[in-house]
Amino acid sequence: MPSRALIASVSLAVTRRHSCLTPWPPPDYWLSAASWSAGKRPSAPLIIASTLLVPGYITAKEVKRIAQFIAEYDPDIPYSLLGFAPNYLMPDMPYTSVDQAEAAYEAATAAGLTNVHIGNRHLLGYA
Secondary structure, three states: OOOHHHHHHHHHHHHHHHHHHOOOOOHHHHHHHHHHHHHHOOOOOOOOEEEEEOOOOOOHHHHHHHHHHHHHHOOOOOEEEEEOOOOOOOOOOOOOEHHHHHHHHHHHHHOOOOOEEEEOHHHOEOO
């Protein structure tokens, strides 16, 4: 009678060979997932706007002017206000502060945009 270790290693070898030869998930899985999500997922917006909030370069006044320009076309265009992190070529710059991000958000919504959000929140500093 074969030992348990031999049975386990043969079983593992067969399983590995089977999984290498059999695509998982099977192709029909992807087709069914795509057809399911096609009816439920909203279509992507035609255009998305974003502004990198670099301290000392971008102010709430400039964000408001950008947002007014976007709102003239369509106030439902998604607008992302992105926090800045000082890396690579600008290591001497500060992080975007929470106050600056909130002021920019208020300026964008006051300009008439309805779909504004702050991105990269984890990069915001409390200076």
